[in-house]
Amino acid sequence: MKHYCKYHPGTEALWYCSHDGLHLCQQCVESREGSLTEARCLLCNQELQSTAQGQGGPLWRQLDRYLRYPFAPLLLPVLLVWALLAALVPPLPVMVPVALLGGLPAWGFGRAVMALRSHPGKARKIAVPGWDCLSDMAGWRAAMLQALPALMVMMPAGFMLVWVSVSAGLLIGALGLFLVPAFWLAIQVQGAQPGSFAAALTYIFSAPRDYLVAGLLASVGWLLGVALVAVAVDVMPLSLAQGVAGALAALWWLALACLCGDILARHGRLWGLDQGVRKASAPLEERRQWVQLCAGRFDKVLLSTGKSLTHKGATVADWQRYDRLLEITGREDERRSQAPAYLEKMVLACAWSEALVLLSREREITPGWLPASPSLRLALARGIHEQAPKMAVALLKDLHDRHPDFSELGDAYLLLAKILAEQFGLAGKAEQYLRFVESQCRDAKLRKQVADYRAAWG
Ligand SMILES: [Zn+2]
Ligand SMILES: [Zn+2]
Incomplete structure (x- = not known):
């Protein structure tokens, strides 16, 4: 279930304060240098829990959704391209690289699907990336680096299967492909360079339950795919069976990419992936006051605002806020005793209409009230x-x-x-x-x- 910020109802909550029982967004917490992994509550100053993990139930329950995903109208041509090219190429070992070329769109789309789905804000608006994702050169670099480990497992496993031993080929494929999603995640999180592969294993251990689903989809998908192709070879012409193999490969690729995208959406923030979370823009003190105001902690805001007035940079707006807080909290005596200082601030800032309002307010309570200081009177008279x-x-x-x-x-x-x-x-x-x-x-x-x-x- 998705939670929204208690004080920004349209913004997704990234944090939960167990002390106050509040879901909070990035604007409403104190995090060092905008960190997305650690933050403190602005109300109680306790450590917050990140809401990203364990969101939305176990992934295996959504397996049917991942398997249906490649059949989206926009993605069907990707399946067809690989199927057609695989069907047209004669069944010779030297032609395998040509048959693989048909997978290019699937690889490109796989990368784009992961990037899209790892970004919860974008994924809510668009379900499937458009064909323009294939024009992204940096994207191609990532797609190739992601295809590499998958092909390095599939090709030797395929050769073993056909020419050496069926069971050995199946086993190599199943074991090797179990690790492939980790490499895909590494490229998505760390960027499109071979060095990113080094981090692959950390993603397995960082989200073991979700990773297990991805790893099993990759391995079991391979086993099922091989079984289906074996049946196809028996019941239909060879070229048609090759086409089935191509389509199944594309299906495997896109379903796995969709699943990996969801894993990234859940854990990417903790892995340091930029998911388009809006950085807190306002200064910390301002945000703290806003949260305290929202939570009705007027006394606290009053205290900090009162302190800020003694600073040199205090503005008329600070004074206005202080004045309003005194009003809200019913401190009329304090409000009246502050009036001359407030008036002086407004005169210094040439805020004449505000000064007039304050003057009339004071004169309503005490008819004939005027500021005591003669220089303040003269300056005020000049202004108004x-x-x-x-x-x-x-x-x-x-x-x-x-x-x-x-x-x-x-x-x-x-x-x-x-x-x-x-x-x-x-x-x-x-x-x-x-x-x-x-x-x-x-x-x-x-x-x-x-x-x-x-x-x-x-
Ligand atoms: Zn918020
Ligand atoms: Zn709290």
């Missing part, structure tokens, strides 16, 4: 005076009472005068503030500004 002139006036108007020593008082009142004159048409009121600036400030630039404003407003 166009969209909220009334609020800007409220921020600036009594600064000289509350903060008579504020060094930028002159700038603040110039701005206030400008708002009053230009946005409310209160030139008289504005003039009062201009006079204040004139009387209080010695700064030449400010005085010039006063003169400019007066000239502009007539």
